[in-house]
Amino acid sequence: MPDASDTHEDLRGGRSPWNAAHEPPRRRLDKDLRCSVLIVGAGITGSLMAQHLAEQGHDVCVIDRERPGLGSTAASTAMLLWEIDKPLKTLTEIYGFEHAARVYRQSLAAVSGLKDLVALHRIPCAFRPRSSLYLAAAEHGAQTLLAEHELRQRAGLPGVFLDHRTLLGKYGFDREAALLSPGVADTDPLCLARGLMTAAIARGAAFLDADAVRYEDSGKTVAVATGDGPTIEADWVVLATGYAMPDFVQSPLHSISSSWAIATPPQSPEKLWRDGVLIWEAATDYLYARTTIDHRIIIGGEDDTEMSDPDERNAQTPKKTDVLLTKLHALQPAADAVADKSWSGAFGQTRDGLPLIGAVPGRPRLLAAYGYGGNGITFSYLASRLIAATIAGRHRAEYDDYSLERPLPEIPD
Template identity: 40%
Template sequence: MIGGRLRHTKSRTGDIDMAQAPPRAGRAQSNRAALRAIDAIDPMKLRTGVPLWLAYGTRAPAATPLGTSLNVDVAVIGGGISGALVTDALLQAGLSVAVFDRVGFVRGSTPASTAMLQFEIDQPLTLLRHRIGPARAARAWWRSASGVTRLHSRIADLGLRCDFRERHTAYLPGNVLDFADLRSEAAARERIGLRSILIDRATLKRFTGIDKPGAIWSAGSAEVDPAKLARGLWRSAAQRGAMLHAPVDIIDIAPGRRRVTLSTDTDHSISARSVVLATGYALTKLLKPRGYRVISTWAMATAPQSEALWPSRCLIWEASDPYLYCRTTRDGRVVAGGEDEAFEDEAKRDALIPAKMARIGRKLKRLLPKLDTAPDYAWAGCFGESAIGLPAIGEVPGAPRCYAVMGFGGNGITFSAIAAEIIQRAILGLPDPDTDLFRFG
């Protein structure tokens, strides 16, 4: 959902458009040359409107322009939630880290996330196992569950005030999975030990007020304010020695034999043992794994109305395409979204905001009649989607010591927590049991 589900934010930032440069002669040609930014291509406008989280207002992380050349262990490009979680993991490993963003920290698509931190992958377990096999599907679902747990632990460790709350999830029948299909899906999850059960109509109505045949009821998910989370992570990183620089345009990334050299538009250079690209959907000109596409999505937040909210305050989403999803907030609002469409034209996306708000409101009203579904905040954004709902995480093909995070689908923030572990281990030369699930190509 936008981000944690940017449809489903999950969550990406950094506004750098990258494309592979022509091969150079000699050693660089054997590495498929440098990765070069194309300044003539305008960065994608990742969101429009006023996301609810920006209205609350928290102190932005301090960042400065780059005034000198640097030599560090790792350079991270991207000032959103993915870059923040990766930077945190690298600092945990005792590495020196410098971070760069073209515009500013937490100014991309992260604030557009609805930040439903679900372990449930967009692709149902019963469908995913037919795509990648039962064992790999089980590992993917369990790694997603562990991502939520890891994120909760880091929030507690760092003492971040970001409105994190553990939540159950109600997964409603729809046009992708009807109630009989949900029965099979719940059984498949139970067989691998996930905390999901099938509940009947009466139980669903008691928990949510929704009148449907039943739902899959799952423990182990959560909600958060994505802007507070990202800003808190960046402030913690800066206090622990990370160098945060913005606005900085990285115009050239050249992998060498032992180090990677980054060049800026102000003629500074950064020498790093490794580089992590956490630049979000703008990265797709460099990396476009099979089945990848950019989708437009819309979200809204109602006025506060605590008296009309459902008893359990669980996360709610449908097994439908397009689907509706919703959650509550600390001040008694409902955040809802969906209505995704397979295009990335910014003007077209933005022009549809009024119509999409009306459609989301009608769907929400049918589901929860007591709610006042008029939007108090409305916004639109883009997110990445892969064919199987899994992210792409790992070393960039043909670019040694260059790693990338592309958190496809609805679990963007959860997938970013997974990416932080995988990339930390890769840079340290340690194995990760699930690298094969997420690698590029």
């Protein structure tokens, strides 16, 4: 299980296809500092937080102990889905329809917010609005998908049900059925994170090279001791450390597994599926696939819930690569099933598929921003908006849907 000391190398291995252009400059922390909001971590979560809070006029300071964006963010396949890992039906069984529908609608709004943000700031990150195709699998066939579709309609969520014939005719996928949903997107996650951090710096955020080693609350502020000695005092501290979570945030709600992904070389466009839809399956251990702006196919999955040791994970990569290539061939026989890049990473999930966002129990000035699972980046955006509202004194009861203190849910079979 990862802990607070885990480095980028512990959290991911191999090579992903993302473009490492323009690393935002950091300076050394050589003396004590005071700011209104300190963000710990400069992956996609910390970058979204920093850009939003700096834009709102806060005196923001961001620290990272390693190179920005090269943690889990660089391992992401960056499918920006609003559909949560737990189907609406399952979430309804756990929390009731109103609660589940609210969460789904917030997730839909989060992807839309990300799209607007990237367009507004013209962040060069290969961001492409897309639709997603949620494919029936052995575990969940056409009837399950139809029931899910009807529930989504009741919740006011967009999308259509495709039966076998329509799916095969339109996309060439030989599955029982699928749900086609608009309002998702894909991107280059590293460029997105770095572009946002650059925008935050332009808005006055300070970006420093430092390792947060201790957090001491004293009434209205938090003093954060760093590895090199200086202390940063802040009114609020946002924890955006990815899977390197401090002990006091560890929650029985979440667990870590491993996931693998490959990218093919660029393909000729006619070998790709229609409209570059984002693909995932109605299965617990689902396969996920997307295309890129330079016509690669990225396909991932093969998750192992028992494995979190980096050496074991890396050792499995050749075998997992072969399995993913076989699955790619079965999905899209026209494509060249060759791996140009293979990589793997720690992958977090929660029991209910929802992120951990909000105050650390008993420490109201420490705010956690931990998005998990296949919606990690969508949830990071959500975290940035909810946490900013909390800092502004506009906390709403519904934010507690993501509270670190929510009871451990009963998961239906």
